[in-house]
Amino acid sequence: MTQSPTPARVLIADDEDGLRWVLEKGLRQAGYEVTAVRDGDEALRAFSDAPFDLVFLDIRMPGTDGLTVLAKLRALAGDAHVIVMTAHGTMETAIQAMQRGAYDYLAKPFDLDEVLLLAERALAAGRLTQEVARLKTGLQEVWEFGALIGRHPRMQEVYKTIGRIAASDVTVLLRGESGTGKELVARAIHHYSRRAGRPFVAVSSAAIPGTLLESELFGHERGAFTDAKERKLGKLELAHGGTLFLDEIGDMPPELQTKLLRALQERTIERVGGQESLRIDVRVLAATNRDLETMMREGRFREDLFYRLNVVTVTLPPLRERRRDVPLLVEHLLAKYATELGERGVAPEALDRLVGHDWPGNVRELENVVQRAMVMATSGVILPEHLPIGPVSAAASVAIDATLEEIIERKLLECVRGLREHASANLYDLMVGLVEKPLLRAVLRETGGNQVRAAQILGINRNTLRKKLTEHGIEPDSIEG
Numbered sequence: 001m002t003q004s005p006t007p008a009r010v011l012i013a014d015d016e017d018g019l020r021w022v023l024e025k026g027l028r029q030a031g032y033e034v035t036a037v038r039d040g041d042e043a044l045r046a047f048s049d050a051p052f053d054l055v056f057l058d059i060r061m062p063g064t065d066g067l068t069v070l071a072k073l074r075a076l077a078g079d080a081h082v083i084v085m086t087a088h089g090t091m092e093t094a095i096q097a098m099q100r101g102a103y104d105y106l107a108k109p110f111d112l113d114e115v116l117l118l119a120e121r122a123l124a125a126g127r128l129t130q131e132v133a134r135l136k137t138g139l140q141e142v143w144e145f146g147a148l149i150g151r152h153p154r155m156q157e158v159y160k161t162i163g164r165i166a167a168s169d170v171t172v173l174l175r176g177e178s179g180t181g182k183e184l185v186a187r188a189i190h191h192y193s194r195r196a197g198r199p200f201v202a203v204s205s206a207a208i209p210g211t212l213l214e215s216e217l218f219g220h221e222r223g224a225f226t227d228a229k230e231r232k233l234g235k236l237e238l239a240h241g242g243t244l245f246l247d248e249i250g251d252m253p254p255e256l257q258t259k260l261l262r263a264l265q266e267r268t269i270e271r272v273g274g275q276e277s278l279r280i281d282v283r284v285l286a287a288t289n290r291d292l293e294t295m296m297r298e299g300r301f302r303e304d305l306f307y308r309l310n311v312v313t314v315t316l317p318p319l320r321e322r323r324r325d326v327p328l329l330v331e332h333l334l335a336k337y338a339t340e341l342g343e344r345g346v347a348p349e350a351l352d353r354l355v356g357h358d359w360p361g362n363v364r365e366l367e368n369v370v371q372r373a374m375v376m377a378t379s380g381v382i383l384p385e386h387l388p389i390g391p392v393s394a395a396a397s398v399a400i401d402a403t404l405e406e407i408i409e410r411k412l413l414e415c416v417r418g419l420r421e422h423a424s425a426n427l428y429d430l431m432v433g434l435v436e437k438p439l440l441r442a443v444l445r446e447t448g449g450n451q452v453r454a455a456q457i458l459g460i461n462r463n464t465l466r467k468k469l470t471e472h473g474i475e476p477d478s479i480e481g
């Protein structure tokens with residue numbers, strides 16, 4: 001998702017001159033476009049002139065009180081975030097404000113850093129809400145979500161899920177083959193969450209042997225074991241306030257699974273060799289390319305841990321199941337490495353091969369292949385010989401045409417829109433016929449009118465072909481090769 005190029009518009013409404021001035025100055029220095037007013041009525045006037053992205057609203061002001069102003073602002077522009085400012089001892093009001101749709105509240109006195117962090121998060125959340133709204137209405141095709149590339153419907157599903165779950169603290173299990181982007185998605189979830197300004201800490205169970213993994217996760221006290229010369233903080237502790245990414249969770253040894261589950265349930269940890277119980281506040285995202293269901297049946301993965309982690313599942317599709325995204329990814333990768341490796345183009349035959357390859361290593365493999373080809377293509381254009389992959393099989397090359405499906409879909413959408421009025425039409429047969437007729441003609445043209453060959457290529461029997469030709473009024477003999 002791209003950040004809006006214009007600075008966000010922030011409105012401050014507070015009757016206290018000093019505070020208003022400090023806020024105004026600080027937010028302006030941080031790059032926001034700031035307007036400051038003294039009371040609720042002025043705030044409402046300013047807002048109806050032109051809406052703001054974010055409002056800092058004092059609750060106790062002369063004239064219309066803050067809560068009423070809040071309600072009116074929300075009615076004027078439901079998607080503007082309002083941060084309510086309250087003096088100590090007015091928590092009640094703060095809670096009421098939250099219930100009435102304020103994004104957050106600040107208890108006075110507060111420091112500027114706190115304000116700036118909150119502003120940043122509120123605006124990020126705002127952008128996310130807009131993105132989700134856009135995805136929901138489907139008005140605009142979204143094919144890029146931050147660093148994630150892909151416009152295949154299965155990727156759009158992934159983006160929608162990220163949008164729905166990012167803001168909450170729900171635990172997510174990311175599944176998918178190696179190299180499909182699980183870590184990238186985990187980072188996206190963190191980025192669009194309220195924890196964005198806090199640490200994102202990744203631990204891979206596959207990369208660290210079991211014995212070390214425990215102290216990696218939980219930390220250890222000095223002297224806890226022979227090599228423990230110093231106290232070491234664990235990843236769970238380091239992720240406090242932020243997000244912990246448990247990569248390759250299927251590779252975690254069973255004893256550690258038990259310990260992890262307990263820590264997640266009790267939200268406390270003890271360092272190895274330590275007595276003290278430490279409270280931790282982390283959001284957990286876990287990933288695996290293993291078949292956890294089988295592992296559970298075989299007793300190698302704890303069922304209760306599985307259910308604890310698998311509150312929401314995001315499954316990343318393998319690249320071969322979203323081939324039409326390959327050209328987009330290639331374009332992205334060429335741009336990504338252009339400064340380092342030089343500007344490169346791709347010859348159509350080379351692109352065909354890339355689209356047709358099966359990609360067992362998914363996007364990571366594609367990335368390696370493209371990088372390598374960029375190095376080899378000293379003439380500036382990547383050719384098939386720069387690729388360590390063979391030509392595409394005939395069947396695959398038809399099935400995978402990256403653009404055909406889209407062209408057809410776009411055309412059909414136009415037709416369907418036109419037909420919507422006469423809803424009774426036999427739309428299905430009409431549309432299938434619309435595709436079938438030109439297909440039959442194309443194949444016959446290619447075979448020079450030879451029905452035996454045509455039936456073979458189409459994978460239907462000759463009688464069926466003959467019947468369909470009659471249905472569509474196609475004269476095979478009249479078709480020129």
Ligand SMILES: Nc1ncnc2c1ncn2[C@@H]1O[C@H](COP(=O)(O)OP(=O)(O)OP(=O)(O)O)[C@@H](O)[C@H]1O
Pocket residue numbers: 147148149150176177178179180181182183184185288289363364367
């Ligand atoms: N949709 C995508 N758009 C752009 N780049 C992607 C996408 N998916 C994956 N990548 C890139 O591919 C590489 C592998 O992605 P990532 O590490 O997230 O995969 P993974 O699923 O965690 O793999 P593994 O299971 O092997 O750890 C990274 O360089 C990442 O940037």
Ligand SMILES: [Mg+2]
Pocket residue numbers: 182183247
């Ligand atoms: Mg990974």
